[in-house]
Amino acid sequence: xxxxxxxxxxxxxxxxxxxxxxxxxxxxxxxxxxxxxxxxxxxxxxxxxxxxxxxxxxxxxxxxxxxxxxxxxxxxxxxxxxxxxxxxxxxxxxxxxxxxxxxxxxxx
Amino acid sequence: xxxxxxxxxxxxxxxxxxxxxxxxxxxxxxxxxxxxxxxxxxxxxxxxxxxxxxxxxxxxxxxxxxxxxxxxxxxxxxxxxxxxxxxxxxxxxxxxxxxxxxxxxxxxxxxxxxxxxxxxxxxxxxxxxxxxxxxxxxxxxxxxxxxxxxxxxxxxxxxxxxxxxxxxxxxxxxxxxxxxxxxxxxxxxxxxxxxxxxxxxxxxxxxxxxxxxxxxxxxxxxxxxxxxxxxxxxxxxxxxxxxxxxxxxxxxxxxxxxxxxxxxxxxxxxxxxxxxxxxxxxxxxxxxxxxxxxxxxxxxxxxxxxxxxxxxxxxxxxxxxxxxxxxxxxxxxxxxxxxx
Numbered sequence: 001x002x003x004x005x006x007x008x009x010x011x012x013x014x015x016x017x018x019x020x021x022x023x024x025x026x027x028x029x030x031x032x033x034x035x036x037x038x039x040x041x042x043x044x045x046x047x048x049x050x051x052x053x054x055x056x057x058x059x060x061x062x063x064x065x066x067x068x069x070x071x072x073x074x075x076x077x078x079x080x081x082x083x084x085x086x087x088x089x090x091x092x093x094x095x096x097x098x099x100x101x102x103x104x105x106x107x108x
Numbered sequence: 109x110x111x112x113x114x115x116x117x118x119x120x121x122x123x124x125x126x127x128x129x130x131x132x133x134x135x136x137x138x139x140x141x142x143x144x145x146x147x148x149x150x151x152x153x154x155x156x157x158x159x160x161x162x163x164x165x166x167x168x169x170x171x172x173x174x175x176x177x178x179x180x181x182x183x184x185x186x187x188x189x190x191x192x193x194x195x196x197x198x199x200x201x202x203x204x205x206x207x208x209x210x211x212x213x214x215x216x217x218x219x220x221x222x223x224x225x226x227x228x229x230x231x232x233x234x235x236x237x238x239x240x241x242x243x244x245x246x247x248x249x250x251x252x253x254x255x256x257x258x259x260x261x262x263x264x265x266x267x268x269x270x271x272x273x274x275x276x277x278x279x280x281x282x283x284x285x286x287x288x289x290x291x292x293x294x295x296x297x298x299x300x301x302x303x304x305x306x307x308x309x310x311x312x313x314x315x316x317x318x319x320x321x322x323x324x325x326x327x328x329x330x331x332x333x334x335x336x337x338x339x340x341x342x343x344x345x346x347x348x349x350x351x352x353x354x355x356x357x358x359x360x361x362x363x364x365x366x367x368x369x370x371x372x373x374x375x376x377x378x379x380x381x382x383x384x385x386x387x388x389x390x391x392x393x394x395x396x397x398x399x400x401x402x403x404x405x406x407x408x409x410x411x412x413x414x415x416x417x418x419x420x421x422x423x424x425x426x427x428x429x430x431x432x433x434x435x436x437x438x439x440x441x442x443x444x445x446x447x448x
Contacts, residue, residue: 052135
C-alpha cells in the first residue's frame with residue numbers, strides 16, 4: 001500500500017515535467033519512439049501511453065508541429081517545436097528553476 | 109490478419125471516428141519502432157512471441173484508447189451539484205405527495221382492512237416506480253445538457269470574477285428565533301382564539317343575492333366539541349412564543365414543549381380526520397339558504413369536504429415534519445453541549 005502510494009506520487013511528479021522535457025528535446029524533429037528513447041537515455045522514463053497522447057495534445061495546443069515522413073518503407077510522424085512552443089519554453093524553464101530553488105530550500 | 113492489425117483495430121474501435129485513422133497509424137508506427145529496436149537488441153528476427161511481448165508492454169487496448177480520450181462523463185463534476193439538488197427536490201416532493209396520498213387512502217378507505225392495506229402497498233409500489241422514473245428522466249435531461257452544452261460554465265466565470273466573501277450568506281443558526289415571525293404568530297393565535305371562542309357564529313359562508321343576504325356556518329357542532337383542545341394547544345403555542353421572544357434562542361425545554369404541541373396538533377388533526385365531519389356546510393343548507401340547485405350544492409359541498417380533508421392530512425404531514433426537525437435539532441443541541 002505504502003509502496004504503491006509512493007509510486008503513484010512519484011509518477012504524478014514526473015508527469016508534471018514531461019511537457020517541459022518534451023519541448024526541450026524537440027528543437028530538432030524527432031518521431032515518438034526516438035523521443036521516448038532519448039528521454040530514457042537522459043534518465044527520464046516515460047510510458048508510451050503517456051507520451052504519444054501528450055505529443056498530440058501539444059500539437060493541438062499549437063506548441064508542436066508534426067509531419068508524416070516515409071522512412072524504411074513505413075510512415076513515421078515527426079514532431080518539432082513550433083514558434084509558439086519556442087516562445088513558451090524559456091518561461092517554463094524559469095518556472096522550473098524557481099520550483100527547484102524553492103524545493104531545495106524546503107528540503108534542505 | 110496479424111497481431112498488430114488486430115491490436116490496432118481493437119484500439120481504433122474505442123476511438124472517435126474523426127481521429128481514429130490518424131491514431132491507428134501512429135500506434136502502428138510506434139509498435140513497429142519498438143519491434144525493430146527489440147529485434148536489434150536481441151539479435152534475432154521479429155516473431156510472434158516478440159510481437160506478443162511488445163504489444164503487452166504497449167498496454168491493454170482499452171487503456172491505450174482511453175489515454176487518447178478526454179475524460180467523459182454522463183454528468184460531469186460541474187453539473188453534478190445542480191443535478192443532485194434537483195434529484196433531492198423532486199424526491200422530496202414525490203415523497204410528500206405519496207405520504208399525503210397514502211394518508212388520504214388509509215383515512216378514506218372503506219371495506220376490510222386487508223383491502224385498504226393491500227392497495228396501500230400497491231401505492232407504495234407506484235411510489236418507488238415513480239421515483240425510478242423521475243430519477244431516469246432527470247439523469248436523461250442532465251446527460252443531454254452535459255452532452256450538448258458541455259462548454260457552458262455552470263459556475264460562471266463572471267461570477268467567479270465578481271465573487272466576494274462579504275456576499276456569502278450567514279451561517280445558518282438553527283437555534284436563533286426570529287422576533288418578527290414569533291410576534292406575527294402570537295398576533296394570529298390571539299385573533300384565532302378570539303374569533304373561535306367569542307364569535308364562532310360568524311365563521312361561515314356569506315352570500316349576497318337579490319333575494320337578500322344569506323349565511324351558512326362552515327363548521328359543525330362536532331368541530332366545536334374540539335374547542336377545549338384547540339384552546340389548550342393554541343394557548344400553549346402562545347405561551348411558548350412569548351417565552352421564545354424573551355429567550356431569543358431555542359433551548360432544550362422550549363424544543364421539548366414545541367415537539368409536544370406538534371404531537372398534540374397531529375393527534376387533534378387525526379381525530380378530526382377520523383371522527384364525525386367537522387364541516388357544518390351541508391348540501392341541504394346550500395340549497396335552502398343560498399339558492400343553489402341540488403346538483404351544484406352536492407358538488408360544492410363535496411369539493412369543500414375534500415379540501416378540508418386534504419388540509420388536515422397536510423397539517424398532519426407538516427406537523428410530523430416539524431416535530432422530526434425539532435427532535436433532530438434537540439439531539440444536535442444536546443450532542444453539541446456534550447462536546448463542549
